[in-house]
Amino acid sequence: MTKTRSRRKAAITPAANALLSPQIMAMVDSAVVGASEAAFGGDPVLPEEVSSFVSFCASIQKRDGGLIEAVISDTIAAAPHFTAWKPDAYPITRRAEELARSGEIDPEDPPQLPQNKSIARHIRIDQFAVDLRTLTATAIEIKRSSYLGKAIREAARHDLLSTAMLARSYARKNGIKAMTGCSVLICFYGDVTPDFQGFTVLTRETVDDYFGVAITPVVEAARAYFSHRVRQRLEELVTPMTGILSDATMLACMEERGLGSPLEEMAPPPPRSGRRPRLAAV
Known part of the structure; x- marks a missing residue:
């Protein structure tokens, strides 16, 4: 928990934000919004809230490389x-x-x-x-x-x-x-x-x-701001998931999708009678 808090503070320090142009900050905001609005296919096992969370995380990982490329390119182009x-x-x-x-x-x-x-x-x-x-x-x-x-x-x-x-x-x-x-x-x-x-x-x-050109400080500042915005969005996605994975909710969700109860599937088989089966006469 301590590590997470320290990283969050670093993500929003004035020194870091001072390195970012309005264009780069808008680029980061757009990437987070785009990941939030990306279409995703529902999973028959996962509740909708969990599917949204997983989809957002996958989309964010793909956008990180594009963000690095864009920041490096813009920083070089801005050099006199x-x-x-x-x-x-x-x-x-x-x-x-x-x-x-x-x-x-x-x-x-x-x-x-x-x-x-x-x-x-x-x-x-x-x-x-x-x-x-x-x-x-x-x-x-x-x-x-x-x-x-x-x-x-x-x-x-x-x-x-x-x-x-x-x-x-x-x-x-x-x-x-x-x-x-x-x-x-x-x-x-x-x-x-x-x-x-x-x-x-x-x-x-x-x-x-x-x-x-001072490229690395700008990329690091952009990624710090990116991480900060991602964490904000993750908190918004996690809130509706509170309690969604409780036993009662998950069982109801699985039954609603026709998957039956996992407890029933795990039930032990009925005891055997102890009698050996008779072989058919040849």
């Missing part, structure tokens, strides 16, 4: 030494696709390829930023952690190579001067794993220094 945006569709040329698949490209020194009309595919990237101090164009992929499935890891490596080779030309195509291009993977609550050896992988400990 960056021009940054979220591309609707990042074009990958056939040449970049071939080189990325070849396995011969050094992720620490990818070749800089031109954009052309020979497009193999378009992909979604989380952020594209050009550092106006160094004229470096960066394609940014953001993950909540580094615990990624095998297929996701392979796709991420492929996309990181492809976007790095085309980052400089993509910036120039959009009218922004760039001298070099690269790509980075942000695993905010993760570690640098061997799966991305040679790639630039950033965590909460290194992302601020890399971009020259």
Whole structure:
């Protein structure tokens, strides 16, 4: 209980809220409201109040990663030494696709390829930023952690190579001067794993220094506010559940759904007569 109280106080301190823009706070509020209003299928075993609680918790967990991505992107875009945006569709040329698949490209020194009309595919990237101090164009992929499935890891490596080779030309195509291009993977609550050896992988400990922007304090403040708002909503959901799991209520709920009484199902079988069954004559 003591730990919960201390975390709640930290979630609403003026120092934490001072780091949050009205846009980020509105984003957090919208995420909580969206999770509350998310449609859920009723469970034939659970009462409606419990189903709502479970649905909200599942939806909140999914929205946490999106919140981290949005806060990081907005914080980089707000920095005066960056021009940054979220591309609707990042074009990958056939040449970049071939080189990325070849396995011969050094992720620490990818070749800089031109954009052309020979497009193999378009992909979604989380952020594209050009550092106006160094004229470096960066394609940014953001993950909540580094615990990624095998297929996701392979796709991420492929996309990181492809976007790095085309980052400089993509910036120039959009009218922004760039001298070099690269790509980075942000695993905010993760570690640098061997799966991305040679790639630039950033965590909460290194992302601020890399971009020259105080990103981590803003993300932590946003998640603290997010946790505070989630706890408020959980308290609202828990109140109607008071007593819902009592024996009488649960039995009535199960009988209402035609499931019978669990006590009846657990009743011992009737005693045997002790006589051995007679075998039919052959």
